[in-house]
Amino acid sequence: MKFTLICCLLLHAAVLISAQKKVVCFWGTWAAYRAGNGKFEVTNIDPTICTHIIYSFMGAKEDGSVTYLDSFMDLSDNWGKGYIDKFIALRSQSPNTKFMMSIGGWNAGSAVYSKIAASASIRDTFAQNVLNMLNKHGFDGFDFDWEYPAQRDTAYGSADKANFVALLQTLKTKLAANGKLLTIAVAVVQASASLSYDIPNVAKNVDFINLMTYDLHGSWDGVTGINAPLYAGPRDITSYQQQLNIDAVIKYWLAQGAPKDKLIVGIPLYGNSFTLSNSSNYFVGAPSSGAGTAGKFVAQDGFLPYNEICYNIKNGVFARYWENTQKVPYAVGGNQWVGYDDAESIAYKVNYIQDNNLGGAMFWSIETEDFNNICGNGKFPLIKMTYQALIGNTTITTPTTVPPTVAPTTVAPTVGPTQTPTVAPTVAPTTTTTTVSPAGPFVCPGNGLFKNPADCNSFYNCWGGVAWLQYCQVGFVYNPNGYCDYPSNYKC
Incomplete structure (x- = not known):
């Protein structure tokens, strides 16, 4: 890939500058407990490159109360780290940035929110407690990350869909009256989103929607696949497989009545990794024997942060390849395979956001960016590049990336059926269908x-x-x- 390609792509995006575009940055605070190049603390945050930064996560209980998940980290009491106050203090460096908090996340499950949403009185209690938390610390708004209504361990099943709208209405009424923002993070693929969301009425009650357009493929598939492809690939044959890309997600949400300017495209700052069944067969769609080996920066099988991927490419551990149909890279080293995003693929996504007049970009999450410049392109190169293109406050610089390696000559098999995004497959049923x-x-x-x-x-x-x-x-x-x-x- 020539450096001029990215430059031209970003210049194209900059031509369509909109002051209303958003660059939303989630921060997973638990990264403070990591070691070495994985450790990320509040002092590592650059608030000038995001329009919104979201502190993740707080918790909730069935009675509508709001809790701290790590009071030692969150608060200054009892010699705690006081991260919330330090986070809000970053406003002095970037007065126009909105500093928000989020409740939810994958580990929180669905049941507690299902129960809160089912009761009018508990909905009101929850909304008031959220507002109290925002006011206590000086947050500008609230992001609700219920994963997911009417799914997983839900308490009320399909009733969650309507109850979620009622809960958002209650939250919106209370927060808007106090000048606070309300946003949500959502499941995106049609097969999942259709179960969880009354999209037109959800959209009416939030300021914008953070689309989790990632984890569209992972080791649960049994074959290699890109984390967040922009378009469907040549091996995406079934109707479900054709839903697993950003373009299909955007078309679905727009067709269901979501306003363009409220849709924020999620971009992962990490890759989903695989262990190849045959290291000589490493196309997209190649058979895998399971999740990739945990890296050194984040000790998690099947997951590699962007800073470790770019570091491995820079040092020859991985070779980078480009999948042109889906406009995404992947990297291979021995029997390890990872599908991820870099400057080139994000440039295509920025152009897509601009060309389709969408609301902006969202990053999950800032602690896996190259925040220490270990790859030589500056600190936070991907977020800065996106901010420069969408907000246009500074001159666009040409990122430096590694040219793609020649693709292998073997042909991978067609991608097989995939499991629900973000969920690893469970034990297969004993019955046999043919x-x-x-x-x-x-x-x-x-x-x-x-x-x-x-x-x-x-x-x-x-x-x-x-x-x-x-x-x-x-x-x-x-x-x-x-x-x-x-x-x-x-x-x-």
Whole structure:
């Protein structure tokens, strides 16, 4: 990738500057407990590169009370770190930035919010307690990250959908009257969002919507996939697979009545990683044996922060590749594979935001950016680049990235069925379902890819007893080693 490409892409974005665009930055405060290059404290924050910074997370109880999840970190009492006060004090460096707090997140589950939303009196209590917390510390607003209404461990099932709107109405009434913002973070893919949200009425009651357009692929898929692709890939065949990209998400939310200027596109500052089944087969869609090995910066299998990815590329541990259809990079080192975002892919996403008149960009999350400049492009290069393009307050600089390596010549199999985003697959059911092939029903012998005995060009991708019939590209045959191959390499 030539440096001029990114420069041109960003200049194109800058032409369409809108003062109303937003650059929303979430901060996961628990990064303060990490070591080395993973450690991120409130002093590492640059408040001048975000229009909104969100302190994550606070908690809630079924009675509508609001709690601190880590009072030692959050407060100054009893010799605590006092991060909330220090966070709000950053306003002196950037008076126009909005400093907000969030309640929720994946680890909080769904049940507690399902119960709060189901009762008018508890909704009112919760809203008042949120307002009290905002006023006590000087936050400018509240981001509600319920993951997700009518899903997971919900207490009231499908009733959550209407109850969520009622809760947002109560929150909006109370917060707006006191000059506070209300935003939400949401599941985005049609299959999930349709269960959780009455989109037109949700949109009416919030200032903007943080679309979690990431975790669209991960190790739960069983094959490699990009964390946050801009467009569908050539191997996305089923209707569900075609939902797993930013373009499809935006089109769905707009079709459901969400205003363009309230949609904030989520951009991950991390990659989802995989362990390849065959290190010589490393295309998007290659079979994987599970999550990638935990890195040194964040000790979590299947997850690599951007700063560690760029560091590994810089030092030759990973080679960078470019998937042109989906406008995203991926990196490979031995049997380790990671799909992520860098300056080039974010430039495409910034252009997409501008071209479609969307509200802006949201980053999850700032503590996994290159905040210490270990890769040589300055501190927070990706967020700064986005801010310069969307807000236009400073001159756009040309980021420095690594040119893509030549792609491998082998062909990966078609992507198989994926699980619900952000959820690792559970134990497969014991019952067996089959699809009908020309030779009759195919019974899955287990999870994985299996040769179609009736057709050399196709294969079965089995998960949970369900056999998905899929095809190699024309002229290729399925190799039982787990990929599509040239006929000269494998005699079917």
